Amino acid sequence: MALIxxxxxxxxxxxPLGWRNLFLQHGLDITANDLxxxxxxxxxxxxxxxxxxxxxxxxxxxxxxxxxxLSLLYHGLASALVHPTPxxxxxxxxxxxxxxxxxxxxxxxxxxxxxxxxxxxxxxVIAVFAYQYRQAPRSPHRVHADxxxxxxxxxxxxxxxxxxxxxRRSFWVEANDGSENPAxxxxxxxxxxxxxxxxxxxxxxxxxxxxxxxxNFLFPVHKLFPGNECLEGLDLSLDWFEYHINEKxxxxxxxxxxxxxxxxDLNQPPFVIDSNNSNxxxxxxxxxxxxxxxxxxxxxxxxxxxxxxxxxxxxxxxRFRVPVNNQNLFWTSYIIPSVGNARLAPEYVNIRxxxxxxxxxxxxLVDLNQSILDEDEFREKLVQGDYEAAHFIDDTCxxxxxxxVNGLSSSVDNYPAYSLVTALDFFPLADQSDIERWxxxxxxxxxxxxxxxxxxxxxxxxxxxxxxxxxxxxxSLAFSRTDLTLTAIVGTRLLTPISPNNNISANLLTSFLPxxxxxxxxxxxxxxxxxxxxxxxxxxxxxxxxxxxxxxxCAALNSFWPAVAPDAARTFGxxxxxxxxxxxxxxxxxxxxxxxxxxxxxxxxSGWDGEFxxxxxxxxxxxxxxxxxxRSDYVSNSLAGLIRVNPxxxxxxxxxxxxMEALRLCIRTLPPNNDIVSSTExxxxxxxxxxxxxxRSDRADSSMTGPGYLYEFADVERRTRPTRDVRRNRYRVxxxxxxxxxxxxxxWQQNQDPFTFQSR
Numbered sequence: 001m002a003l004i005x006x007x008x009x010x011x012x013x014x015x016p017l018g019w020r021n022l023f024l025q026h027g028l029d030i031t032a033n034d035l036x037x038x039x040x041x042x043x044x045x046x047x048x049x050x051x052x053x054x055x056x057x058x059x060x061x062x063x064x065x066x067x068x069x070l071s072l073l074y075h076g077l078a079s080a081l082v083h084p085t086p087x088x089x090x091x092x093x094x095x096x097x098x099x100x101x102x103x104x105x106x107x108x109x110x111x112x113x114x115x116x117x118x119x120x121x122x123x124x125v126i127a128v129f130a131y132q133y134r135q136a137p138r139s140p141h142r143v144h145a146d147x148x149x150x151x152x153x154x155x156x157x158x159x160x161x162x163x164x165x166x167x168r169r170s171f172w173v174e175a176n177d178g179s180e181n182p183a184x185x186x187x188x189x190x191x192x193x194x195x196x197x198x199x200x201x202x203x204x205x206x207x208x209x210x211x212x213x214x215x216n217f218l219f220p221v222h223k224l225f226p227g228n229e230c231l232e233g234l235d236l237s238l239d240w241f242e243y244h245i246n247e248k249x250x251x252x253x254x255x256x257x258x259x260x261x262x263x264x265d266l267n268q269p270p271f272v273i274d275s276n277n278s279n280x281x282x283x284x285x286x287x288x289x290x291x292x293x294x295x296x297x298x299x300x301x302x303x304x305x306x307x308x309x310x311x312x313x314x315x316x317x318x319r320f321r322v323p324v325n326n327q328n329l330f331w332t333s334y335i336i337p338s339v340g341n342a343r344l345a346p347e348y349v350n351i352r353x354x355x356x357x358x359x360x361x362x363x364x365l366v367d368l369n370q371s372i373l374d375e376d377e378f379r380e381k382l383v384q385g386d387y388e389a390a391h392f393i394d395d396t397c398x399x400x401x402x403x404x405v406n407g408l409s410s411s412v413d414n415y416p417a418y419s420l421v422t423a424l425d426f427f428p429l430a431d432q433s434d435i436e437r438w439x440x441x442x443x444x445x446x447x448x449x450x451x452x453x454x455x456x457x458x459x460x461x462x463x464x465x466x467x468x469x470x471x472x473x474x475x476s477l478a479f480s481r482t483d484l485t486l487t488a489i490v491g492t493r494l495l496t497p498i499s500p501n502n503n504i505s506a507n508l509l510t511s512f513l514p515x516x517x518x519x520x521x522x523x524x525x526x527x528x529x530x531x532x533x534x535x536x537x538x539x540x541x542x543x544x545x546x547x548x549x550x551x552x553x554c555a556a557l558n559s560f561w562p563a564v565a566p567d568a569a570r571t572f573g574x575x576x577x578x579x580x581x582x583x584x585x586x587x588x589x590x591x592x593x594x595x596x597x598x599x600x601x602x603x604x605x606s607g608w609d610g611e612f613x614x615x616x617x618x619x620x621x622x623x624x625x626x627x628x629x630x631r632s633d634y635v636s637n638s639l640a641g642l643i644r645v646n647p648x649x650x651x652x653x654x655x656x657x658x659x660m661e662a663l664r665l666c667i668r669t670l671p672p673n674n675d676i677v678s679s680t681e682x683x684x685x686x687x688x689x690x691x692x693x694x695x696r697s698d699r700a701d702s703s704m705t706g707p708g709y710l711y712e713f714a715d716v717e718r719r720t721r722p723t724r725d726v727r728r729n730r731y732r733v734x735x736x737x738x739x740x741x742x743x744x745x746x747x748w749q750q751n752q753d754p755f756t757f758q759s760r
Contacts, residue, residue, distance in 0.1 A: 003109045003229050004036050010102045011035065017096045018084030019076070025049060026072060028062050039063040040113070045072060051082035054136035056144040058495040065114035066222065068133065069146035069492065074106050078133040079145055080169045080508040090167035097166035100188070104225075104288045107190075112229035116222055118193075118408070126408065127151065127194040127218045128401050128417035130187050130513055131290075133169070137505045138431070138515075140204040140491030143498045148206070149220050150459065151486045152418040153187030154517045154526065155282070156425050157295050157395050159641075162186050170509035173428045173645045182424050182645045184297050187512035189417055190290040191238055191403040192220035204491035206459055206515060207433065215462070217485045218415065224405055225289025236407040240291040241472040242284045244399030244421060245274040248346050249318070249391050251541045255344035256336040258320050261388070263311030270305035270318055270393045275472070281397050282421060293401055295421050302394045302546040302638040304365065317363050318391045319355045326351075326385035332630045333549055341520075342531035343542030348550040350635045351382060351389040365390055369631050373726055379630070392635060394546035397421045398466055398527070398539060402473040416478050418465040418486045420540060422517065422526040423547045426608060426648045427656070429507045430564045432457030433515040434653035438504065438660075449660070451577045451678040452557045455564060458514035458526060459489045464537040466530070481535055487514045504653050518565070525554055525565050548634035548643065555609065556629055558678075564656070566648060570684045571613050573626035573731060575718070578680050582659045582687045582711070587647045588613025591728075593625065609634060610642030614685050616712070622733040623721070624685050624714050631727045659687075662709045662741045669746055669758045670713065670737050682737065686712035693742055700740050700747035700755035708742040 011019075011030040023030050026045050032038035039062040047053055055075045064070035068078070076082050077098045083090050084097075091097070098106070118124070130153030139146040158173075163183040165172040175181045196218050199205050203219060205212055228235040250271040253260045260266055269278055285292045306315045328335040334349040354366045372378040381387070400416040435455035443449045462484045471478035479486070510516075520529040520538065528542025544550030555568035558580040567581040571588050585596075589607030594615045596602045606612055614626040637643055660677075667680045675682075690696060693704035716731035723730055740747040745759040 003105065003112050003227070006105045007039075007109050008035050010098065010105060014077075014084070014098065018086070022082075022084055023062075023073070023076060026052075028072065030073070039073060043072060050088035051079055052076070054081070054145045056146070057498070063110055063113060066111050066116070067492065068107060068110055069139075069144065071110055074103075074110060074133070075145055077106060078103055078169055079135060080167075081135055083167065094166040097169070099166070100164065100292075101287050103169075104290050107223060108225040108230070108289045111223045111225070114222070115232060117232045118234065121193050121195070121221055124193040124195055124221065125218070125413040125415060126224065126403065126405055127192055127220065127415040128189050128403050129192055129194075129220055130189050130417060131220075132188065132509075132511060132513055134509075135505070137503055138507070138511075140206045140489055141494055143494060146491055148489050148491055148513055149192075150489045150513045151218060151415070152420065152458070152465070152514050153189060153293060153401070154420045154422055154458070154512050154514060155187040155293050155295050156185040156422055157301060158182040158184035158297050158424070159299060159301060160184070160297055162294055168509045170511075172510060173425060173649050180644045180646045181641075182301070184295040185425065185428075185510060185512065186292040186294040187419065188290055188292055189401050191224040191405060193222040193224060194218040194220045194415070202493045204493065206489035206491070209460055209462055215485050217488060217490055219490055223289060234407050236405055238286070238289065239404040239406065240284050240286050241402040241404070242282060242293060242399060242419065243275045243470050243472040243478075244281045244397040244419065245272065245469070246281065246393070246395065246397040246540070247272045248541045248543070248545045249393070251345035252320070252336065252349060252391075252545060256346070256349075258323070261318075261320050263309035264307055264318060265310070268307060270307065270391065273393065273397070275399070281395060282399075284401070291401070291403075293419055295395065298395060300639055300641060301424065301643060302392045302548060302635055304390050305393050312361065314361050316357075317355050317365065319388045320391065322351050322382075322385035322387055322389050324384070324386045326383055329382060330553065332379075332382055333544075333553065339531065341529055342536055343528045344530055346541065346543060346545035348544040348553060350392060350546065350549045350633070352633055353390045353635065355388045355390050357388070367633070367636055369633050369636060369727075375630075375722060375726060378726070392546040394548070395421065396423060396540055396543060396547050398469065400469050400471055400478040402471055402478070404473055414473070416471055416473070418479065418538070420517070420527055422540075423543075423551060424643070424645055425510070425516070426566050426645055427564045427651055428510040428645075428649060429652035430656050431507070431511060431516040431653060432518055432564050433459065434504045435564055435656065436460075438653075438657050447678050449664070449677045450558060450580050456519040458487050458517040458519045461487045461514070461519045461538070463520070463529065464535070466539045467537055481537065487538070489513055489515055504657065506654055507652050525551065546635060546638075548638050552609070552632060552634040566608055568609060568611070570687075571607070571609075571611055571627050572629040572632065573614060573624065573683060573720075573729060574629070575681060575683055575716075578677060578682075579663070579684045580660070580677055581656055582663055582684060583607075583613075583648075584687050584689055585613055591615060591625065593617060606642055608644055608647045610637030610640065614683075616685055616714070616733070616736070619730070622736065623730040624683060624716055624733060625723065625728055625730050628727050628729045659709065662711065665741060665746050665758070665760060666711055666713070666739045666748070669748060670739070671750070681715065682713040683716055683731070684711060685714050686710065693740070700749070701757070704740065704742055704747070706743050708740065711739040711741065713737040713739070
């Protein structure tokens with residue numbers, strides 16, 4: 001069947017669901033008898049319609065050959081801002097929207113009507129790109145909605161199957177069964193003819209970096225898809241391949257210099273898990289002209305693993321002996337030192353789960369956080385070492401996605417894509433690049449707001465991909481050490497130069513491109529930097545073992561490098577690295593002794609990480625009660641299913657920026673004046689969002705109206721006090737500050753003093 005006939009079927013299915021009426025407002029009838037002529041005619045496009053405001057000013061037809069961003073039909077069907085309902089509100093019925101397969105067919109048709117030949121693309125190569133249609137502020141040029149392409153894709157693990165949200169035109173992090181289980185997030189890849197060159201003045205490289213003008217990039221010029229309509233005179237078919245590897249546990253022993261426990265084999269799972277020895281990492285699913293790289297879901301995001309021990313002949317929990325006189329601790333995580341800025345093994349390893357083996361070989365996993373109640377004894381156990389700690393696996397990995405294009409000459413060079421399968425995305429509607437733009441435009445210096453790093457997106461990185469990844473298509477190495485632009489995001493050229501739209505807008509779709517992931521640093525969230533004798537490169541094995549081990553440290557140290565990861569600094573009462581991106585009380589969790597729980601105003605529920613946030617309490621004077629970072633164990637919480645994406649999933653970049661702006665206003669206003677967020681000694685204890693101050697009886701002034709925030713800070717005595725619960729600590733409060741923030745400014749008071757107003 002010809003592609004136009006497939007397009008007809010799609011249009012005929014969607015037409016009675018509201019799409020025909022919607023497109024008729026632009027003069028396009030998707031039920032026309034001669035659909036190909038209808039799709040190619042010039043239209044009078046109504047860009048005042050909701051969802052079409054960011055359609056390209058240069059677009060004038062339903063289908064523009066070889067240009068999805070100039071094709072009105074594709075924009076309407078693919079944009080997360082467009083809906084077939086009369087009020088342009090999302091429909092709850094997924095069948096009202098095109099499927100991914102249908103969008104793929106529309107893309108194929110767009111390129112088919114270009115009537116191109118392979119000879120039209122001299123020096124072209126085959127390249128695999130992760131790609132996504134995005135609204136204007138997130139497109140490579142930020143002028144109009146358009147495709148964004150990267151040679152790196154970022155899929156994410158989960159505990160339930162992928163959930164495609166048709167109204168968002170993307171996969172969603174929450175399960176579709178109403179549970180709180182995180183869904184895996186696939187990445188979509190396509191095969192393209194691409195041209196390698198230095199970027200010209202009109203080439204689109206998102207947020208160009210210094211020296212990019214001297215770097216080679218691959219720019220996609222023509223999508224490759226099956227059939228005889230892709231390139232004249234050729235009949236193509238596509239075969240997709242993947243190879244991924246998780247070798248964290250092996251690296252702990254080879255590069256981390258921890259002796260292997262007798263009887264285990266370093267070269268077998270779980271020490272090394274790859275696509276050759278396991279089907280538990282990922283799978284690849286072809287759509288038509290594109291493919292999905294889908295992580296395999298598992299019941300929990302981390303788990304113990306067994307291996308047949310050659311010495312005992314039994315399947316045993318894989319484990320290692322904690323070094324004697326262990327001084328390599330950060331809080332209670334074991335540290336494998338980095339080499340400069342490179343991590344040759346997971347920098348942080350969980351050692352708080354002891355494996356106890358009986359004389360008969362029966363094994364028990366003992367959570368030391370709960371089994372040792374005395375704090376000094378607990379610490380001494382970790383320092384003395386010489387006990388058997390369990391290894392955990394977490395299914396994060398890196399690898400490549402390759403394609404074989406049958407029908408094209410084997411002499412055409414073929415470049416795979418770098419594929420990362422990373423930790424959960426707790427803020428799917430907030431991207432690294434959004435926060436970095438705000439940071440660069442608002443903060444005077446990098447360290448003024450983030451004490452421990454910055455929100456640098458992976459798309460800004462210019463390192464080679466893991467050079468040890470095998471290409472399953474050729475059985476050779478997948479990536480060159482000199483290829484430094486794999487994580488960049490590129491796009492097509494603009495026809496009419498227009499100033500970009502740098503506004504940060506509400507986002508609806510989740511992204512699997514590198515601007516929604518974190519660049520390297522430490523501890524790290526999505527990828528790390530490794531090195532060997534020939535140079536540095538990206539690799540997944542430098543992240544914590546398992547990843548929640550350093551996710552805790554990232555979160556506790558004001559979100560550290562990722563910045564669009566949860567900021568749990570106030571959960572753990574961290575003063576040396578103050579909160580930079582305030583999480584609300586309900587997101588951090590209400591402890592059973594929280595005043596609002598005791599009064600019956602809210603129910604006690606743990607936060608996104610299974611912990612409880614801080615709160616004020618009267619115990620021999622006013623105190624701040626907070627989580628003990630030495631006892632908090634995200635691995636234990638992961639095993640118990642307590643790590644959740646739901647509390648944070650709907651928080652977007654705009655909301656995060658508003659919270660940070662409110663925080664900055666408070667810190668520079670409260671004593672001492674002109675303090676900065678990254679070095680304040682005030683501890684944020686209470687953070688609530690206020691929908692309308694006029695509905696609050698506790699507002700400082702009757703003139704207060706509209707939305708805002710309630711923040712309460714404490715100046716505390718710098719001495720940690722234990723509680724009866726080893727999981728909680730206290731600080732004695734020296735002074736309490738209440739801040740009521742509105743769009744106009746800040747009303748604040750110290751202790752019971754009168755409120756003072758400070759305008760923004």
